[in-house]
Amino acid sequence: MQNQLEMLRIFKVVAESANFKEASVRLGVSPQSVTRAIKELEELLGEPLFYRSTRNTTITEFGKQMAQKSEGVIDQIDALFKPNKSASSQRLEGLVKITMPNSLGQQYLLPALNDFLKEHPGIQFDLRFSNLIDNVVADQMDIGVRVGFFSNNRNVARRANEMRFHIVGSPELIAKTGVPNKVDDLFQMPYTGLIDLNTGRMWPWSFANASDGFSTPPAFVTDDPEAELTAVLAGIGYGQLGDFLCEKYIRDGKLMAVLPEQAPSPWGIYVYRPQRGPVAERVRVVFDYLVKVLSGTILY
């Protein structure tokens, strides 16, 4: 027996019992174990805890004091290991750190999260808007939302929705360049690009039946999708934009989709969280909530 806590637990029960035998019954162990535990505890403490003969055990003064202290410590430890039973099943509490893309997050997730907060006053959110799959940051997050793929199998990820792309241009631009009817037409026209912060390079344009073949560098490059949208709206070039960014402008007539059959295959929108270890209840609930919200959302 070289487990201080277990010795204290046994001692506490013995101190509350008439004799070792009774304690062993209460503890559900053999009397031998009790004898040993008390003996080792006494040796460790350097003081006897009980005056005892085979027929009689009475606790020493020192033992009484020890029993009191032991009870306190044991209760504290047990308290450390308990907090998630009554408290959190009835009311979720604590901080949940979420990282999500700026535009998608602010447009669709933020309102939903605010609703969630009203339902669960014990929850606090720490929201970081980013597309970066940076581990130093992401690993300190409880939940992430990302568009695209990741190879990271340390996360559990759910494909909650998808983002369709449109190739769009402003009416003024189209008036200038004419409507591109083939991909090759487009390759001669001005276009915009979006920097992938993870690689520092531009996301390559992709098409259903062709690959990137532009003859000139992009007319406009940024690392922010909304800035790219603004540029496209201003007629600076054609852009490949996610549906939730541009659909409303297409309906307004401020943007026009071209080469619709050549739009790239959609990207998944993933909700993920670190997989190691257990998941705090509040994290699981928010995770499920985000998946539900995203799945049920029509992104335009």
Place this chain on the structure above:
Amino acid sequence: MQNQLEMLRIFKVVAESANFKEASVRLGVSPQSVTRAIKELEELLGEPLFYRSTRNTTITEFGKQMAQKSEGVIDQIDALFKPNKSASSQRLEGLVKITMPNSLGQQYLLPALNDFLKEHPGIQFDLRFSNLIDNVVADQMDIGVRVGFFSNNRNVARRANEMRFHIVGSPELIAKTGVPNKVDDLFQMPYTGLIDLNTGRMWPWSFANASDGFSTPPAFVTDDPEAELTAVLAGIGYGQLGDFLCEKYIRDGKLMAVLPEQAPSPWGIYVYRPQRGPVAERVRVVFDYLVKVLSGTILY
């Protein structure tokens, strides 16, 4: 790993370390053990303690709180197991329960114990004067002093001195009965007896070369040696008295020793203490002190 305390200890070190490896070096265990301990702790708690990848470990908010609480509990437990190092080696403290015979104790031991108290202000004594070898009482004592033998091998006993017996009578009694020159003479004379509280019966008289052969019941019986002394002094009968009780009266001429060559063999004076388990430092010191005092005392 099903040792909560050990898990907390490991966790505490990990929380103070840059990574699991460093913690494993500090703890002197393999990294595997650290991994396991943290994993089980997380499962037990239902919350992750670290955000981690193979190259990076950072503690969670929950982990930080846990680390703080853990440290408190660990310190408390360590404190429970420490108190006898600095405190008691420099100054002895606490209660020592001693049981001793009334007359012997009050006459010789009490002054010595009072001297001891002056040297060790932290010590308290609980003194019970009794000759009874009653376990219900004696087993709650730290130290006992007894005259005679005991068969009890659950105690560690030191023969610290011995008590010689004299067969004595008062001058008036001797004037009445004449000096007994043989044991058989004595058997015809009045005598006193002392009850052995352990058996409820009278201690039998014994002689160097003869056995008890009184022709009449004792003229006086008591369970208190000093009361017997008083009776003998009053001339009620001959008594077999311990030297420390009667020597001074013999010197005074108030008692006279008869049949000196027939005095029974001396009885040991024992200092003993329960043997089970460790002995508190203060008890050991007082025990040794009592042995020293008794050994060095000339009991008359």
Place this chain on the structure above:
DNA sequence: ATTGATAATTCCAAATTATGGATTAATCCT
């Protein structure tokens, strides 16, 4: 991009530790 180095993890066999039956010893009660 590929390679090398290192950290965390998992698996598994070996070492360590804990457990309770059988036995012994002590002591209380009738």
Place this chain on the structure above:
DNA sequence: AGGATTAATCCATAATTTGGAATTATCAAT
């Protein structure tokens, strides 16, 4: 004095813990 009950000890067995070997993931450097 004998019967009954408890504590302690011994020891073979069972359970747990441990770290080496292999695996996976990540970062850094070429």
